[in-house]
Amino acid sequence: MKTPLTLGFSPCPNDTFMFYPLVHNLVDTAGLSYKEQLEDVETLNRLAIEGELDVSKVSYHALGHIRDEYALLRSGSALGRGCGPLLLAAGKIELSDLKNKTIAVPGRYTTALLLMRLFDPSLTNFIMMPFNEIMDAVLKGNADAGLVIHESRFTYQGYGLHKLLDLGEWWEQESGLPTPLGGIVARRSLGVETIAAVERALQSGVEYARKYPEQAAKYIGEHAQEMNAEVCAAHIKLYVNDFSSDLGDEGVRAISCLMQRAEQAGIIPASTMPLFAA
Numbered sequence: 001m002k003t004p005l006t007l008g009f010s011p012c013p014n015d016t017f018m019f020y021p022l023v024h025n026l027v028d029t030a031g032l033s034y035k036e037q038l039e040d041v042e043t044l045n046r047l048a049i050e051g052e053l054d055v056s057k058v059s060y061h062a063l064g065h066i067r068d069e070y071a072l073l074r075s076g077s078a079l080g081r082g083c084g085p086l087l088l089a090a091g092k093i094e095l096s097d098l099k100n101k102t103i104a105v106p107g108r109y110t111t112a113l114l115l116m117r118l119f120d121p122s123l124t125n126f127i128m129m130p131f132n133e134i135m136d137a138v139l140k141g142n143a144d145a146g147l148v149i150h151e152s153r154f155t156y157q158g159y160g161l162h163k164l165l166d167l168g169e170w171w172e173q174e175s176g177l178p179t180p181l182g183g184i185v186a187r188r189s190l191g192v193e194t195i196a197a198v199e200r201a202l203q204s205g206v207e208y209a210r211k212y213p214e215q216a217a218k219y220i221g222e223h224a225q226e227m228n229a230e231v232c233a234a235h236i237k238l239y240v241n242d243f244s245s246d247l248g249d250e251g252v253r254a255i256s257c258l259m260q261r262a263e264q265a266g267i268i269p270a271s272t273m274p275l276f277a278a
Contacts, residue, residue: 042107064268084168
């Protein structure tokens with residue numbers, strides 16, 4: 001058995017759902033093993049930027065900063081329609097009032113912030129904080145608005161917050177393409193053959209999880225913290241889809257479009273490396 005590859009993914013239900021078969025050897029791993037490291041997405045972004053992980057989930061914004069060192073895998077992505085970040089507020093504030101207002105965001109390298117900057121480059125007063133603290137910050141007046149991801153899109157109305165903007169909806173109208181949120185990358189130095197083996201195993205794992213969804217329930221529950229079963233199921237249904245099995249042509253076009261627009265806006269560095277290893 002080769003030395004285990006370090007594998008980073010988040011404790012969010014869509015990730016634990018997809019990675020469960022892989023880390024529990026329920027699919028053919030081609031002799032590879034994995035040492036998983038579960039972290040919030042912004043921590044994973046920073047670890048990948050620092051080159052600390054062999055394989056990892058990252059935000060597509062972060063991908064724009066690491067394309068020379070990491071290749072994208074065609075499986076494991078969170079990408080789709082109707083799943084984008086939401087900009088929320090309390091009280092009577094409107095979207096037109098946000099200039100010079102404080103906006104809480106879930107991290108410098110999140111796709112949520114990238115989409116926000118593409119939507120309105122004049123908005124610059126961002127406060128970085130963990131995604132699960134954003135709604136409380138808005139409610140307590142520590143931020144004028146908050147950009148939320150993950151399960152918050154299912155629960156924000158219960159907090160008395162209202163939606164100012166659906167950035168996924170904006171992106172889909174603007175580009176005609178689904179919204180790329182996060183993907184799985186592998187260190188290019190692993191080599192084309194190893195990366196291809198990881199990709200095949202991950203795709204098999206995603207397909208296995210979708211075929212036998214009940215098998216991962218305990219593992220998902222161990223990491224889902226205080227999320228109730230209904231929200232957990234909705235989370236998986238929204239973020240795990242056909243694009244998660246294989247990006248396909250449309251998924252690749254969506255990612256390439258996002259990279260191109262981010263480059264043109266000066267948000268990510270230009271790169272001549274292809275998205276994929278081969």
